[in-house]
Amino acid sequence: MASAAVGTKRSFAAMSEDNRSPTSTLSTLHDVNMSAGLYSRQRLMTNIEESLTSMTSSARSTPRHTPVPTSPPSEIRRIFEPDASIVLIGMRGTGKSTLAIIASMACRRRVVDIDDLFQEATGFSTAKYRKQFGAANHNLRQEELLRTALRAHDKGAIIVCNGGSLERNGQLLMQEFAATHPVIHIVRDLHSIHDYLGGVELRRLRDMLAFSAPILRRCSNYEFCNISEHAPSRSSTPSDQPIAPAFLTLKRAQRTFLKFLSLILTRDTTDGPVGNANPPLEPGYPLSDVATELRKYTCAVQVPLSDLLGEDVDIQTLEYGSDAFELVVDPTDLDPHSQRLRTERADDISNCISKIRRSTVVPILYHVLPSASKDYSRGSYLEHIRHGLRMAPEFISIDLSIGTDTVAELIASRGRSKIIGHVHADKSWDHRSWSNYYETAVRLGCDVVRFTRPAKSVDDDASVHHLRSKIHARNSTVPLICHNTGRAGRRSTCFNKHLTSVIPEPVRDKPDFAARCERNPETSWLTAREVTQALYSTFTFDMMKIHLIGARTQYSLSPAMHNAGYAACGMPHQFKCVQTSTLKSLQEFVHDPNFGGCIVIQPFKIEVISLADSLSQHARAIGAVNTLIPVRHLNGDGSVPGDLELFQERCQSGAVQALHGDNTEWIGIRSCIRRGLSPANAVRPTTCALVVGAGGMARSSVYALLQLGVKNIVVFNRTLEKAEDLVVHFTRLVSSSAGASLVPSATIQGSRPMFHTMKSRDDPWPEGFRQPTIVLSCIPADPIDDNPAPHFTLPEQWMKSSTGGVVMELAYRTLNTPLMNQIREEPSRLWTFMDGLDWLPEQAFAQFELFTGKRAPRRIMREVVLQAWRDEHGNADPEMVERRMKAIDDQEP
Incomplete structure (x- = not known):
């Protein structure tokens, strides 16, 4: 049986401090996922009783002149200052504490828990204070602390408030706060709350939720349903595979909540002391920058x-x-x-x-x-x-x-x-x-x-x-x-x-x-x-011919993946591979009125830039292009139109007037990192990453890291000079005015990203850099021409992260590599391993959008990549395919 991943209430003192030790961070996130059985049952049950008692008894224990809370005004303004504090309210067991940690890390805000403030101010838990001093005194003290907290933490905070703090006057305070701040009511299904609390009669819990829900909805202006995630059991995992760490069960909840926040918060154009208040929603995907309704x-x-x-x-x-x-x-x-x-x-x-x-x-x-x-x-x-x-x-x-x-x-x-x-x-x-x-x-x-x-x-x-x-x-x-x-x-x-x-x-x-x-x-x-x-x-749209061009295309999975996507959406496009040693073939494609675009692989990603009439800001920053799309209509001054105009002419034949170059590799890399990182390893100013290699894929990897907000990047390559060239390129980028506006990590908290090159695998990890929690291997995993495979593994002294992390090997022709075996055998089981079969579809989704102007059928393309894969000897691996196909349903969309 799979078990629900439920949260456990903890103090936030250690959770919101960025300078806490890695060990304490790990224990925090482990505790968030542990069973409620580790929580004190007596205290928990007392608090549950208090939540109901506080709300129902406030009318008896509060002076008669206290105004009765009313429904919020019919006209609610939901536009707030970018740094306005966020309040999470709800009954115990709904996951407020876990969501607060997730939001604080993404939004770079401190977490304030009203229950913890009460304990610090009085020396008592709320339940013990009520028991010793009476309900009336308890309610007055709660009101005083809530009013003080809302005033003191008006900006830059995530405030967590249980239902027990919202007696009559508390409800009025929260309604007033909601006029200028997002106040989010967190809800969860009855049975997940019951599983979390344990020992509470189901019927009584149902009555409590039915009673509290209208009150909490009156006090809030937004609502988020926290759907329970389930961790796979050991029996459902193949014996030769490590069980996914429990923290990964939170990934969908993390993504869904951050997506919700991105839709309710005002986007700030500058990064203040708490960073940007609005976590971006799928930045970089081409269609994310174009309004759907247009x-x-x-x-x-x-x-x-x-x-x-x-x-x-x-x-x-x-x-x-x-x-x-x-x-x-x-x-x-x-x-x-x-x-x-x-x-x-x-x-x-x-x-x-x-x-x-x-x-x-x-x-x-x-x-x-x-x-x-x-x-x-x-x-x-x-x-x-x-x-x-x-x-x-x-x-x-x-x-x-x-x-x-x-x-x-x-x-x-x-x-x-x-x-x-x-x-x-x-x-x-x-x-x-x-x-x-x-x-x-x-x-x-x-x-x-x-x-x-x-x-x-x-x-x-x-x-x-x-x-x-x-x-x-x-x-x-x-x-x-x-x-x-x-x-x-x-x-x-x-x-x-x-x-x-x-x-x-x-x-x-x-x-x-x-x-x-x-x-x-x-x-x-x-x-x-x-x-x-x-x-x-009806010829409103036309069949397009899309190509992949490179020196070694026979192992490419792109044709199968893209053709399956087109068929699923009812598009008649044709996708073909062209293996060549020059770019002359590309010039022939462009003269075809049905030319729909081209994927460019090695060794042409840099050379093809000279043939492009315009580049996306990402391709220009990386210095490499892997996707070309035709431009059939130019602006009056001869320039290439903007994104909306480019999408409006997708899938329409005609003479090609120009070529527009883009790079989607970094999008796939960033997506995989986000999916593989645990909440304990969420990117923060001290996060460090290691990039192995210095070629085009390494450039895309560094750019993806910068887009994620990683500020400390170490590069290792067999040829030191190439590693140094890569560092020089990105040092100039983040120092330029254009780079500062393009790369979030260039301006967050005032300092620019730091780079370091390693000379040898024998080098100790550099001082001033934390152990890496992100490792990206961008070197071949199989022989190329007469060159043997590198057989790279990570030195032990570079793998000391006590919270583990994510390791990704971007090659996909050979999957059973020394690096994969090293991570699989890692005794801590805190490392997540990903490979090219994880990465390839993610970047292809962006290419699909560029070629068609439509969102990709993601699950279909992921499945086809697995089904079409063959190793270096042309052999399939049915067991691997079956195992990974089962995992697709649990992946983020």
Whole structure:
């Protein structure tokens, strides 16, 4: 049986100090993952009782003149100062402490725990203080400490507050704080909390959560559902493989929470004393820099909330070929006493949004079916919308027919979510109300407008096209989604340009499809693959020829991986390898009107720069190019257009006017490092990395490390001069004004990155550098021409990190290497090993985006890489493939 990875409450004194010893850091993160059985049961049970007692008894123990906490104002402003402190509130066992550590390391903020402050100030735990001095004194002391803490830690902190601290006055204090700060209610499923607490009667715990949830939601402006992760048991792991360290079970929670924070925090353009307040979301991936709503011919897959409530939902499969994930929520009746969402309903929505966010990289579109078509009240619709805003979806639709004042109120409380003004009606497309709705939406500040109408016949397509053209001629700044629905509306759906609604592949063949359409008249009749195929069949898009060029291409896995990705998305592109000793073949490809791009491998990554008319900032910084894309339209001054314009012309044939060069290798390296590093080894100013090699891949590795914020980098290469050249290149980069704006680690906390070169494997680890927790081997692992394989292993004196780390060998033709065996046999089991089969798909996802303008079907490409791999003798390894295929489901998207 797999066991849930649960947190254990600890003091934060040692957790938030950057100068703590490696040993204490390791024990902290180990404790976070240990069973609650190591926690004092007596103290835990006392605290649980206190959480409920404090809230329920506050009315009796607090003076009568104390104002009763009210619901927060309907208009909540969710825009904060970049360094505004973040508060995590929730019941015990929801994982606040673990999430606080994760956030503090990523955002470079200190952690403040209200319970610890109480203990330090009074010498008592909250439970013992209540018992000795009474509930009234306890509540007054809690209020005093909470008020002082919120004032003293107004900026640059992660504040952790249990439900027991929020008696009546505490609730008012937190509501006031939420007006200018993000206050996040952390929720978790009942059974995971029960497993963590142990010994608490399930029924009583359920009652406690039902009682506390409305209170905690009133005190907060955001909500995050902390989905429990599961660690593999020893019996499920092959005997020849080390069991993954327990801390890696937190990786998905870490990624999901940091993604959530990136969506609610204001991005600072400068790094203050606490670093940047907003951890970046997938920086470097080409499509991350282009607004989804501005790209053409994008799709949003519709999935009802009810389809996501099961435990075995495969979200990645549902969103193949789509550019957004649309969660469709059908309003339900409200709690008759509070006239708000029932706790179970709110929990379901929160849980499903977290499921989507942890399983995909595409943005979430939260859509509540307009209440006009249902028996439920307008109040139910608005409560569902307001709860959705707490989840920080990238997009949220608002029914424009509910009135301008209400729409304006909701838009004012959107935070950083983008608003889609939505209307679904039976009125003819010629009716003037459509234009009026669009003008109103633009005036109120909607980011996108969406109009849909049930099609009466295929002749309605002409009318919808006329309306699109009419609105575009008057205002083209706010994207318009406009198409017919139903079977007769399929053609207009295909040619809608923005966030076209589609359904998952198997939905239409299910017996309940008619009932689904009855419940939601806006249900699409097309899949993303069908829409894509229609665009190619009508010559809106063209088949592209994509190439890989290099001196040794026979072992490349790129053709199989890319062709599988194209097929999964319904694209007819062709990918071919060209083995050559010169770049003359590339010049021939470029003259083909269907040239779609080229992957460049050794030995041409530097030489090809001379053929590129423009370079991405990353390729320029690295000094190497591994991806070329055609440019078919130039700006008026002859320059290459920006990213959005380049994506708008993807998959369209024509004469090539220029070539644009990019580098995706560093993206794959960075992704693997982030996936392999434990929270204990999260990057901080003292983190040190070792790069073995000094060629093109080593350059990409150093750049990836700098992008991660690593400030201490040691380079070892057999030829010392090449290592020194690499160090000189990046020293100049981080010292330049351009490099300072491009590389986060160049400016964080004032000091520039430090580099050091090692002369020999016999050298001791350099003084002033901590032992490395990141090791990247960028040298060949197999013979090349007449040169034998290096058979590199790490010297013992370079592997003294007490918290282990991640070791990655970027070669993939030979997997059973001396370095891999060394890490596998490491007795501490604290090191994670990754190889080229981990790295190759990660960088290919970025190439897929550059070639197609669409997100890659990641799981499919990962699976095909494993299936297509052969060793140096042309042999497959079925056991290895099976083992790694099983692990794909547990990987981050």
